[in-house]
């Protein structure tokens with residue numbers, strides 16, 4: 341079994357991006373900038389944002405974090421986004437989710453200029469991705485996609501099963517696999533026989549947030565299994581895949597942690613650089 345080393349893949353991608361940033365700096369005399377808006381004091385969000393900032397600095401991006409208390413008014417956030425939209429030194433804007441209840445997530449996402457939407461959540465980018473046009477691609481599915489391609493460069497005709505239908509992961513993941521000519525099945529909590537669906541798959545991407553849902557006898561021998569889950573349990577952090585069981589069947593499997601997570605952040609940096617490059621044309 342191949343243990344897919346997301347830490348190593350992310351470090352390699354960051355090294356490439358660092359070189360690219362240096363080239364862009366010498367060509368344009370400026371570097372791409374990433375601005376993250378963090379609202380409230382949820383610990384996981386704070387950890388993610390700190391990691392994003394650290395990685396952005398490591399590859400040479402200009403990085404800024406704007407913090408607001410939980411009580412911030414929606415209007416304040418929307419006005420800040422407008423300001424960042426017209427700031428030429430800002431190539432990418434990310435508003436860390438989840439947001440406090442009194443702030444309308446959709447309004448915030450739609451306020452971000454689509455050309456600076458490094459999350460790829462703006463309806464314009466969602467539409468462009470599903471139409472096969474150039475767009476920002478959500479970081480987690482992009483990271484999963486790059487890991488899958490490392491194991492199997494030619495995905496044409498493969499059967500892929502995506503477990504989970506979220507806007508963050510499941511839906512964009514499906515688009516990326518479709519683009520590679522996979523036959524894709526999207527499954528979710530109402531799917532009748534999830535085990536039977538998974539048993540058909542050459543590639544499984546599990547992104548539902550249910551600890552160790554995908555069991556060893558759900559996975560065809562030689563399948564590639566990507567685990568997006570990060571679930572806190574009494575036994576520590578586990579994914580959506582039962583690692584011990586599935587590692588006996590699968591051809592390749594991502595661990596949790598150390599699989600998809602590091603790639604998500606590296607892909608955010610890639611998206612920031614890509615937004616910068618498109619803005620320079």
Ligand code: GUN
Pocket residue numbers: 434435436437438459479480508
């Ligand atoms: N919270 C958890 N994952 C993400 C993500 O990919 N983007 C944003 N903006 N917030 C998140």
